[in-house]
Amino acid sequence: MGYLPVDTIRKRKNGTPHTEDEISWFIKSYMKDEIPDYQMSAWLMAANFNPLTIDETFFLTREMKNSGEYLKFDSGVPTIDKHSTGGVGDKASLILGPMAAACGLQVPMITGRGLGHTGGTTDKLESIPGYNTALNLKDFKNIVEKNGISIIGQTESLCPADRRIYGLRDVTATVESIPLICASILSKKWAEGIEGLVMDVKCGSGAFMKSEKDAENLCKNLIEIGARCGLKVVALLTNMDQPLGRCVGNALEIKETLEVLGGDKETYADTRELSIELTAHMLCLSDKSKTVEDCREKARDSLDSGKALQVFQSLVELHGGDLSKLPEAKTKTPLLAKEKGYITAIDTYEVGMAGVLIGAGRKNKSDQLDLNSGFYFHKKLGDHVQKGEPLLTIHCDDGEKLKNSMDRLYSAIEIEHKKINLKPLVQSVFGVSQ
């Protein structure tokens, strides 16, 4: 087609727009190994300085989606998914997926693994002995159609171009580009065969996006580019200034999931609230005639009736998992407050990294997890604490790792003699008419 990689890189560098055809050629050639990694990474860095336009991002998204297999659902059942930009203690997918399915949606949920300070839904599910996250797309689709929901990990056959490019971005400091983030998320979600997507864009000390402005920008771009892809997108900007709920760590988060699905309203109020909000927006996407409040009601009912729990249990069963064998650490060590006062800040990134130290998360992709390791937070932001009272309990059987994590946790939690105003959990909602 007469393109030269160096010209395409130079265009990106100078901000000269790429054509549809050029982006298609660039990605296809890369996947055929006709363009080497060193040219792709130069282009990616140029794209970090001269961001792709909406048009260009759409072309890239489509090309990445078309680089592998993708699903289509023909049953007529509204097919909606949710995706989060990643947080600490965020088990909402595990709760809202079954809730949405209990309310009649189809949820084909392909999830990621934890990396760095954030956890991953795939890892959490794998803490359930026997749960198979590596189904092929056909079996995955069958379970979605039968059970309303299946949750698996990334598959090789879906969006291989995104996987290769993301791997390169990760090691070339080119992750932080909103158009590239949009293309990566939307190509994978589009390939799931969904018609609507609720995005949970996290903002705060435990989020990838530290600034609210960037997070808002990401929300707006996801909606606009999603629309170009034919995906109805609603984006919630939610607060991640502390871990969600009380549990951080894989098996521990499954326990919290079961308790919230079991109808607990008080202990994990924020986890319950976020799950209801996200489910409500998923339901709204599938039926424009309903108000968000109608949908909240329906979402709550799926929890309180026990229907969502039933869906979760059959989900686990269909994937070969056995909830009765959930692992648990033998050693539970409290982290005691060194002074009395109010908890005024939790550096949630540091909590996540303390989780990495005890094997609840991984620093490198190849790290092994301790699926039973984790934290249980007795105290949350704004709570009052007495000197010597437990702030949290560390579940970890390795004494050395435990010690390292305790130091990191102490310095992550601030106690002061003042009350604070908490930010709302859902800070704003983008892309919805109501």
Place this chain on the structure above:
Amino acid sequence: MGYLPVDTIRKRKNGTPHTEDEISWFIKSYMKDEIPDYQMSAWLMAANFNPLTIDETFFLTREMKNSGEYLKFDSGVPTIDKHSTGGVGDKASLILGPMAAACGLQVPMITGRGLGHTGGTTDKLESIPGYNTALNLKDFKNIVEKNGISIIGQTESLCPADRRIYGLRDVTATVESIPLICASILSKKWAEGIEGLVMDVKCGSGAFMKSEKDAENLCKNLIEIGARCGLKVVALLTNMDQPLGRCVGNALEIKETLEVLGGDKETYADTRELSIELTAHMLCLSDKSKTVEDCREKARDSLDSGKALQVFQSLVELHGGDLSKLPEAKTKTPLLAKEKGYITAIDTYEVGMAGVLIGAGRKNKSDQLDLNSGFYFHKKLGDHVQKGEPLLTIHCDDGEKLKNSMDRLYSAIEIEHKKINLKPLVQSVFGVSQ
């Protein structure tokens, strides 16, 4: 040493300064293949957007120079070289090198090959049958010490880091960064063991730097970074709105070289003028007590006395070359003016690319040259021409190539009914006190 490549790339991206130690580690690790090309190219692109500081450029220059062998001259003879950013028809090195040597300097000149629209001194010398441009550094040094000058091509052992990085920049659109250009030039020149460098920075339609501001900036950076390397640098900003002299093409340029060295004052007045100016500044660098005018006088005398020609002849002889066997094209075809008027513009880049079409230059590094192909310009900028009068003569034995080049040459030369004001050949001089 605890560095991570991705952190170094992110620092460049964010404009966070690198330490001396970090740059040293980055380049050494790259040369040991511990850092892959795709991380280097991301860093290079980031460096195109967030230019290296003077300090960082100096550290990079030194590291690249130290990546291979480098020369040292102990004889006490002032050792000075000249380097040009590349032009069309620019054979000045071949003339001023012998001139400077005839005036008592040592000139260890390691030159490049032509690429794209520009020619290369190495190629020009290779049009002399037998001339060996591939001497090892020991033989090169011997000839410099014996003859005052040797001219060879790039060697594998000198600045291997620059060669690898330049190769990567070439295919990732990351050439156009002034600090990276400075580091590339100065590392190689520093490795020659010189104490002073005269830079000919070209500006105009046949130059890499199209804008005068960029060219000035390059001059100033070369001087400042050169000083950090212990190199005295003078930079002349010279005009490249038309080919230098009358000949473009390898063997043809050797002929012009011989005529200017032979004392011709009129035919190739601009080639002579530039050679005298550059030689004069080389002489000034070696002896601060002399004025530029003193040095011009000395330079002119080296031409008019025939001494420079003798040095050139012995240079060719010492390299095994035979000037009596210079190749010549059999077919010489005039390009006739289609109308009468004044020559108001010559798109010199296009002239260079027309040269590529007839084999006088190469588009890709692997292209073969026709060393006897070239152009002889009868008319230069500002000259009056009658309809049907030859503008230039094309030396080319291949009818097909000839035809293609003629179309390109016609559209490169503008003839109008108005006189124009020519820019001076030397537009400004930087880094000299007089």
